Amino acid sequence: QQNVQQSPESLIVPEGARTSLNCTFSDSASQYFWWYRQHSGKAPKALMSIFSNGEKEEGRFTIHLNKASLHFSLHIRDSQPSDSALYLCAVDTGNYKYVFGAGTRLKVIA
């Protein structure tokens, strides 16, 4: 059974800061890794994904994946108040199924 843990549970950062969110998983056979963002009262929405070890950058967002250490992370450069949301990581368990972490609640203060 895949076990996905996120840290920290919550985070408050000033506008313009670099923010780092972490996700650990237990099944080294997992192949697909996602970050979803959920603004208050809204549906989760896919943010970024990575499928192989290393780094992927899209605008202000960067994902790092290290399968050997069972860890991937999301880094936000120049954090904005509009980035305030619940961030959920998701790891595949095969057969198009995913296990989600409990989430990190981010608040960016102007």
Place this chain on the structure above:
Amino acid sequence: EAAVTQSPRNKVAVTGGKVTLSCNQTNNHNNMYWYRQDTGHGLRLIHYSYGAGSTEKGDIPDGYKASRPSQENFSLILELATPSQTSVYFCASGARLGGEDTQYFGPGTRLLVL
């Protein structure tokens, strides 16, 4: 943009009553999912489907049934609702296309069981 809709958006039910949550997608995705979201637990998978006529048990299926009568529609059924099923329920559709495997979520249904 992929479109997933859910109905009702809010529901109050009585303990022991039957509740049906409906989901419709216009993405023509094969896969559909039902999750519940509770504080401290993230999204937990209840049932999912690979296409019309198929339903599979997720990680927390007890007390829930699912039905996929067509490509577009996927329902979650609570035959005998209990207060522990009070939650926000999200439906999603997804497909693995060109290496991408995005799930598109509906707006959610807030269910209160009294």
